[in-house]
Amino acid sequence: xxxxxxxxxxxxxxxxxxxxxxxxxxxxxxxxxxxxxxxxxxxxxxxxxxxxxxxxxxxxxxxxxxxxxxxxxxxxxxxxxxxxxxxxxxxxxxxxxxxxxxxxxxxxxxxxxxxxxxxxxxxxxxxxxxxxxxxxxxxxxxxxxxxxxxxxxxxxxxxxxxxxxxxxxxxxxxxxxxxxxxxxxxxxxxxxxxxxxxxxxxx
Numbered sequence: 001x002x003x004x005x006x007x008x009x010x011x012x013x014x015x016x017x018x019x020x021x022x023x024x025x026x027x028x029x030x031x032x033x034x035x036x037x038x039x040x041x042x043x044x045x046x047x048x049x050x051x052x053x054x055x056x057x058x059x060x061x062x063x064x065x066x067x068x069x070x071x072x073x074x075x076x077x078x079x080x081x082x083x084x085x086x087x088x089x090x091x092x093x094x095x096x097x098x099x100x101x102x103x104x105x106x107x108x109x110x111x112x113x114x115x116x117x118x119x120x121x122x123x124x125x126x127x128x129x130x131x132x133x134x135x136x137x138x139x140x141x142x143x144x145x146x147x148x149x150x151x152x153x154x155x156x157x158x159x160x161x162x163x164x165x166x167x168x169x170x171x172x173x174x175x176x177x178x179x180x181x182x183x184x185x186x187x188x189x190x191x192x193x194x195x196x197x198x199x200x201x202x203x
Contacts, residue, residue: 002054003147005140006061010039014130017139020053024137026130031131040078047086059087060143062095062135097142102135105142 007013015024027046031040050056061083064076087094100110104118118134124141128134 001058001147002056003055003140003143004050004054004059005136005143006059006083007132007139008064008076008083009111009132010041010075011132013081013134013136014050015133015136016050016054016056017140017144022140023142024126024128024133026132039075039124040082043079044082044086048090048173051090051092053087056092058093058095058143058147059083060095060097062102062139082165084104091097095143095146097139102138102142105145106138190201 002018005015005017010029012027012029013024013064014027015022016137027043029039029043051059061080062112084094086092103117104110106112107116112120114131114134117138118128118131121134121137124137124139126134128137
């Protein structure tokens with residue numbers, strides 16, 4: 001199974017989990033003050049390329065209801081509806097988590113700060129370069145937990161990628177994720193710059 005997690009914004013954090021491998025980063029979508037629609041066109045093109053290249057089967061994202069300003073709200077809305085349109089076109093599930101749910105999952109409290117999220121992600125063994133990347137990783141870890149919970153309810157085995165997640169006796173299934181499913185791969189290797197020739201796949 002191949003999953004994509006997105007932290008929507010002009011600095012779009014992303015994380016991909018595919019074939020037991022994990023890669024993440026931040027996609028800068030620019031300001032485009034003179035051509036307002038350009039950033040949304042770039043996002044749509046980039047998203048379609050990722051879905052096609054990695055055979056993405058589901059997309060998870062952070063659903064935000066409060067923004068710092070009008071422009072931020074407009075940008076988020078544009079990216080959100082581009083995402084919804086692409087997923088509808090591609091017949092891919094598009095699933096959201098609230099900001100509070102992601103924060104509580106990662107830190108135990110729904111009002112955690114950005115620094116606390118980054119620290120929590122680092123404790124899992126990852127090395128995000130930006131807070132947007134950290135948010136995308138957090139979304140992906142929660143998505144994997146939800147996928148495993150769904151598979152357990154249906155007694156479904158998901159092609160080995162998520163096999164036995166949370167069944168090793170660990171209190172934290174994401175620790176099992178980092179230590180068991182990424183056998184032979186360190187988070188540093190997963191999260192090397194996207195132009196690294198050593199990456200098994202890139203975006």
